[in-house]
Amino acid sequence: MKKNCLLVLLLVITVWGCKKSTSIVPEPGGGGGSISAAAITSAKLEVKYNAGKIATDVLFTxxxxxxxxxxxxxDVNAVKKLAVTFTTRTPGTLIKVVDTLLISGTTVTDYSLPVTYKVQTPQGVTRDYKVMVKVFTGIPIINITSSGAITSKETYVNGTVSVNGNGEFESKSPATMRIRGRGNSSWSLFPKKPYRIKLDNKSSMLGMPSAKDWVLLANYNDKTLMRNRVALELARRLGSDFAPESRFVEVFLNGQYQGNYLMTAQVEVNTARVNITEMTASSTDITGGYLLELDYRLDAPNWFRTTKDLPVAIKSPDEKATPAQLAYIKKYFQDTEDAIFSSNWGDPVNGYAKFINSDSFVNWLLTMETVKNQDARDFSSVFFFKDKGAKMGMGPVWDFDLSSGNIDSTIAKNPENWYVRDGTWFLRLAQDYNFNIKVRNRWTAMRATAVEQIFRDIDYNEKYLALSQKKNFEKWPILDKYIWRNAVVTGAYDKEVDYMRTFLKTRVAWIDKNIMQF
Structure with a gap:
């Protein structure tokens, strides 16, 4: 009995000792102490220590x-050589930038780019902070100067463009360029105009691959300002071919604030855009590459209609295309359609699979179907490409201002039911077992990652645009007004975002429930 009691006592002591040992394991941070000891508890830019540089005290988040x-x-033109007033959790804590010791409210530091604060307590606990000072609304700024008014979608106006990366991206000195309007309803109906910029020399913009042509999307009738951005990022994660990168920016035109825009790539054949062989009049191999758009507006110099009455514009090669090139791509497209609707359409050798890259079609379709894009069902901005010696694919995705429930008068406003699937070609393809399985498997594979990321993107963008959306809607006070095709008028930015978020949650849940019956 005594032996058993002694064993129990030893066991209790051992367990108690383990718990005691576990409870004092230090957090990372050096010096054997908790990293929280090296915390900066407050930071502020005060007018009294930055006379003539700021007009009011500014707190750091x-x-x-x-x-x-x-x-x-x-102030959009604020000076960034500033003295910061700060407090720390542990008395005697030192803060350095490289080798310079910072004295609170005294040491002037250049915050044009992010700065690293190296914090160390007297006990040797260390911690690094990334410190950023941004201007205006905190997002990158595009400054455009034009030689005259921009009144046309066809005629360019000379000018310059500069980029303030605002500590997030590389800034760019003024570069010569030409600028004109762009878009269809967005150009003709709305006072906030979208633009196309053509640089004289190729240049990277805000970390995006180098090119001459850039687009500034106004997103006037999308009061969340983020439908294009969210859908483009979804497409990129799904692997949709040539899905463009994009960046939120503030635009100033001739010194006047124009609002929040989305800068992105022009849809064009380019190694940094639609990376296929660029055709010229002297190209001897006429099998590619071609960039096509299904577009009911028919505003390209070369276009044709299929036997199913689909209007197809040839975007590249453009008006310089040779008769042989035009004849080839028209026949290829028509042969594809004929194969889709033929009696042996599902044959893996001689059916539609002979002409199209099914994976490319599936990734494009799932992007458009997830956000239920109004224009994506056989109307406009439906792009196809065919490279040299290759099958035809779909992409890049484009034009999402009338997606994610931002439509008032068609079945696309309902978050349930298939929509893009019921287009002319896709309705037929969905009846094929092999295509159907590809769609199901791709959705299942990407549901928890690319698709679920939509909601984290929305949350992030709502915070990222917190100051920008306020400035935008001061310039364009439309939150309580109906703008063409709006499904709802909520009167507040957060409510607009909530509506979009709820629509997409309902939409994704419906697809989850019905994907096996695609």
Whole structure:
């Protein structure tokens, strides 16, 4: 009995000792102490220590989870050589930038680019903070100067463009360029105009691949300002061919604020865009590459209609295309359609699979179907490409302002039911077992990653645009007004975002439930 009691006592002591040992394991940070001891508890830019540089005190937002400090100065032209007033959790803590010791409210530091604060307590606990000082609304700024008014979608106006990366991306000195309007209803109906920029020399913009042609999407009738961005990112994660990168920006035109825009790539054949062989009049291999658009507006110099009455514009090669090139791509497209509707259409050798890259079609379809894009069902901005010696694919995806429930008068406003699938070609393809399985498998494979990321993107963008959307709707006070095709008028930005979020949650849940009956 005594032996058993002694064993129990030893076991209790051992367990208690293990718990005690576990409870004092230090957090990372060096010096054997908790990293929280090296915390910066407040940071501020004060007028009294930055005379003539700022007009009002500005607090830093402290992100403890990511070790970041952020201050946004309201003046778009604010100076960034500033003295920061700060406090720390542990008395005697030192803060350095490289080898310079910072004295609170005294040491002037250049915050044109992000700066690293190296924090160290007297006990040796260390911690690094990324410190950023941004201007205006905190997102990149595009400054455009034009030699005259921009009144046309066809005629360019000379000018310059500069980029303020706002500490997030590389800034660019003024570069010569030409600018004109772009878009269809967005150009003709709305006061906030979209633009196309053509640089004189190729250049990277905000970390996007180098090119001459860039687009500024106004997103006037999308009061979340983010439908295009969210859909483009979904397409990129799904692997949809040539889905463009994009960046939110503030646009100033001749010194006047124009609002929040989305800068993205022009749809064109280019190694950084639609990376296929570029055809010229002297090209001897006429099998590619071609860029086509299904577009009921028929505003391209070369176009044709299929036997199913689909209007197809030849975007590249353009008006310089040779008769042989035009004849080839028209026949290839028609042969594809004929194969889709033939009696042996599902044959893996001689059916539609002979002409199209099914994986490319599936990724494009799932992007459009997920956000239920109004224009994607046989209307416009439906792009196809065919490279040299290759099958035809679909992409890039484009034009999402009338997606994610932002439509008032068609069945696309309902988050349930298939929509893009019921287009002329896709309705037939969906009846093929092999195509159907590809769609199901792709959705299942990407549901928890690419698709679920939509909702994290929405949450992130809502915070990222917090100041930008306020400025935008001060310039364009439309939150309480119906704008062409709006399904709802909520009167507030957060409610617009909630509506979009709810629509997509309902939409994704419906697809989850019905994907096996695609």
């Amino acid at each position: 402290i992100d403890e989870a990511n070790n970041q400090l952020l201050a946004v100065l309201p």
